[in-house]
Amino acid sequence: MTVSIFDTVELHNGVKIPAFGLGVYKVEDGQQIEETIQTALDLGYRLIDTASFYQNEEGVGRAIRNSSIPREELFITTKVWNSEQGYENTLKAFDESMDRLGLDYLDLYLVHWPVKGKYLDTWRALEQLYREGRVKAIGVSNFKIHHLQDLLSHGKEKPVINQVELHPLLSQVELRNFCQEHDIKVEAWSPLSRGRFLDEPVLGKIAQHHAKTPAQVILKWHLQNQIIPIPKSVTPSRLKENAELFDFKLDQREMEEINGLNKDQRFGADPDHIDF
Numbered sequence: 377m378t379v380s381i382f383d384t385v386e387l388h389n390g391v392k393i394p395a396f397g398l399g400v401y402k403v404e405d406g407q408q409i410e411e412t413i414q415t416a417l418d419l420g421y422r423l424i425d426t427a428s429f430y431q432n433e434e435g436v437g438r439a440i441r442n443s444s445i446p447r448e449e450l451f452i453t454t455k456v457w458n459s460e461q462g463y464e465n466t467l468k469a470f471d472e473s474m475d476r477l478g479l480d481y482l483d484l485y486l487v488h489w490p491v492k493g494k495y496l497d498t499w500r501a502l503e504q505l506y507r508e509g510r511v512k513a514i515g516v517s518n519f520k521i522h523h524l525q526d527l528l529s530h531g532k533e534k535p536v537i538n539q540v541e542l543h544p545l546l547s548q549v550e551l552r553n554f555c556q557e558h559d560i561k562v563e564a565w566s567p568l569s570r571g572r573f574l575d576e577p578v579l580g581k582i583a584q585h586h587a588k589t590p591a592q593v594i595l596k597w598h599l600q601n602q603i604i605p606i607p608k609s610v611t612p613s614r615l616k617e618n619a620e621l622f623d624f625k626l627d628q629r630e631m632e633e634i635n636g637l638n639k640d641q642r643f644g645a646d647p648d649h650i651d652f
């Protein structure tokens with residue numbers, strides 16, 4: 377049970393990741409990202425999820441250096457983009473990301489999407505970076521069960537995390553069960569589905585009962601399912617709202633009501649059909 381914003385979850389290699397974090401897709405590099413991260417760190421966020429694709433790694437690095445929080449208390453994730461995949465390309469992409477971030481080590485490096493014909497070579501590069509100690513943990517994103525099975529049978533290291541689109545309309549139960557069996561933690565991207573169904577009456581009723589907002593109810597549902605949510609916002613009041621999750625608990629009936637909203641509905645790309 378997650379009881380505070382400072383709680384962590386242990387990955388299968390012993391590294392601890394915060395149970396909750398901040399996503400920064402579409403946060404502009406420069407002043408916007410620096411102010412957003414500063415506000416988030418003041419509120420207790422410690423996990424920052426970026427990617428080379430987001431083009432804001434430099435701002436993430438500056439925000440970290442400007443903060444008084446010791447580096448080891450922060451958990452920084454970035455990802456290798458699709459056009460950067462393959463063994464040599466990934467090693468190069470990692471160096472470029474680290475230069476932009478200005479960090480000595482990374483906490484978590486992810487394969488952003490399972491690019492057909494490339495992701496196994498990309499994974500070998502991540503294994504190399506992990507062995508060299510340049511990254512504390514390696515994982516994947518947008519992997520379906522068959523991609524994970526392929527990686528488990530061909531790779532030397534097992535991914536610590538699979539970061540996937542996950543929210544009450546796409547609850548990914550089968551994938552979550554597979555990951556649990558293999559001790560791979562699940563991280564949720566678009567955990568709020570970008571606010572698309574916050575007016576759903578079931579959420580409204582539960583939110584009202586706890587004097588919380590629908591967004592807080594969804595994020596709590598993630599935490600109680602042992603899923604690590606990384607909601608994005610640049611609005612200080614929402615950053616605060618999204619972090620105020622530790623003074624209430626959803627009961628079994630409420631969890632089931634939210635489970636019942638699932639429609640296997642993706643808003644992002646299907647990992648088997650990516651054209652980018």
Ligand code: NAD
Pocket residue numbers: 398399400401402425426488517518539540564565566567568569570571574591592606607608609614617618644
């Ligand atoms: P999200 O579900 O976090 O939604 C963010 C949007 O929801 C905000 O822009 C805002 O419009 C709204 N919102 C946030 N808090 C709110 C609140 N309290 N009340 C009302 N509305 C609120 O979606 P996301 O940004 O797509 O996902 C989060 C993070 O996941 C990203 O920033 C990124 O780090 C990561 N991500 C990863 C992948 C991947 O392929 N691995 C893909 C997309 C996103």
